[in-house]
Amino acid sequence: MKTIRKIISLLAAVVLLILSGKPVRAEEGVLFQDQDGYLTANELDQLNREAGQVLEDTGLAVMAVFDESYTSCVQLAMDTAEGAPSADGIVLALTEKEWYMYPFGKAADVFTDEQIDALWDTAVAEPDNLSAMQAYIRAAREVYLYGNMSQPVITPVPSGYRKPRVVDDADLLTYEEEQDLLKKLDEISERQNCDVVVVTTNSLYGQDVTAYADDFYDYNGYRDDGILLLISMEDRDWALSTKGFGITAFTDKGMDELMKQVLPSLSTGSYYNAFDTYADLCDQYITQAVEGEPYDIGNLPDQGFQPFWFPLAAAIGAVFGFGSASREKSKLKSVRRQRSASSYLVPGSLDVTDSHDHYLFSRTTRVQRPKSSSSSGSHGGGSSTHISSSGSFHGGSHGKF
């Protein structure tokens, strides 16, 4: 069927070419054109509406054309651009073998080669043709307006699949360590019914660390309850992203305390120790939240023994110990001079005949009050949340190590 249609359209194109002396021009003013049946008429209508909206808002014509009759993708793109309803725009041209994206007008200055590649990646990451084209419209608009995409750089996995709970893209762990950690995280995640994930990456691809962590969690098939620790080596960022029950189990204060114990290992580069500690603490925090109150202000986990307690206790103890012994020692000395003669003061003989209190002067000092450094969120306890790009609620925190 397809080959026959291809032959026919090829023949038609050749005939038309001969007849008109120039190639068949795409329909004037139409943003999305599909000669190859990738999209249904309804889907085309919807895409044209969405792209029309973008055109209206921004003046950018986001166009796409599918025409296998063209042998040159570049030619197709340029031809289509000629019929654009705006002087500025971008055309995605698709022939049988190739794709080509052609920005024109002002857009030619905005879209770099990498951004065009990223646009394509974003589109093909979508599971079907319609959502791929929608993603393309959205991404193109954002690049045109903001210079880059806030769209996830993360490639979502197809539904029904899940990425492993350890994704060591920055290669911080040896193979054995990765396997051990994965085994541990899988065990905890299954037992607690709450995903505990570790992700390392070399780059955030220009994204915000919190957004990257949120998106990574959202797009990789993890369950709706869980926590993710993201380590980015680019600027030594870390971020925690919690979702669902994870938000309940890991309060803002709880995450503070958790990272206090993970960060020392992270900073010294003992990544496996850091992730191992993280896994154990997550297990502990989730158990605590399931069985009672989540760890929060006034309900913090036992931090175990702190070495500095020894000298501190010994110092305070010595003050008391030697104080009491010296007091006992001083009991043995009782022969002392009298300092005063108060016992022989004639009662009532004090007669104050002159008494003046003269005000002299005042001195005023003003000292700026120290600003309270704690954020408002840490006062009441609990978890603060935000909405990720995919529209789901996340908790989290982030910092540098």
Add this chain to the structure above:
Amino acid sequence: MSNLTEFKCPNCGGPLEFDSTIQKLRCPYCRSTYTIEELDAQDIENNANEPISLEWDAGTSDWKEEEIDAMAEYVCRSCGGTIVTDRTTSATSCPFCGNPVVMNDQVSGMLRPDLVIPFKLDKEAAKEGLRRHLSDKKLLPRVFTEENHIDEIKGVYVPFWLFDADVRADMRYRATRVRSWTEGDYNVTETSYYSVYRGGTLSFSAVPVDGSRKMDDILMEAIEPFDVTAAVPFSTAYLAGYYADKYDVSDEETFGRANERIKTSTMSTFDSTVVGYSGVNPQGVNIRLNRGMAQYALYPVWLLNTSWQGQQYTFAMNGQTGKFVGDLPVDNGRYWIMALRNTGIVALILLLIMMFVLR
């Protein structure tokens, strides 16, 4: 006229002793008791009938002049034995028959005390005082209580000079008052300075200073205060059964010490009239004393001597109030054990609190 008085029982002729519990003289043989007034009348009689002269021959001895000056010799009226004492002793007991005697010349004339506070507490109270003094002292060497024995307990009338003084004081202070409040983002502190003046008068009565060189001044101050309102006009009968000294430091020499104490008291009394300030600093002090006649008094003191490991320990108890003082040896080993043990206990408790509470 030097003589020795022994108070003989008008009933049986035995030597009388002053009994502090009944505040009368008592005969240990027939148990008759006599008030001071009854005996005073008899005392005059005794002296009239049986004058006793000082038997002292300086020419035949090899004593040096200053030693002779420091010594006195008496003949005991009970047994005829010769009692040799120093010149400041005015009451003692006969070393031969043990009967209490009073050297009349040491208490008569211008040396005669104006006042005496009679003993209120007896020897048993002094022993009990020592027992209590030694108890509840954790760092006292254990063996001290067991090994030490009281060498001597004696009730001594110690000579004191009593000074009355009217004080006129003019005091200047620099005082500050601090107020704090917050204004927007600022903590504001206002310090106000004041010049404060206080002038007035104050009276002290009977500030005592030890008038005996033999007695340790600090030990005597440590058992203060004495309540001079319980003092009575002097009578030699009170000395019966006790030791007594006469002063050998003049009132002029001792007044310096009384002055010092009065000054300190005056300052602190006036300081306490400056109220309502957060800080008070004396700037100028002018204290003038108007002192009255010094009185000569005998105050009752129990002295206990013990020795332990070749060292003398002297304790003193106020014969009127029972206040007991005396420095004791320190067991250094036990001091360290106690210090380290308590350090350990407190540190352990702190660690437990840190582990189980502060988490």
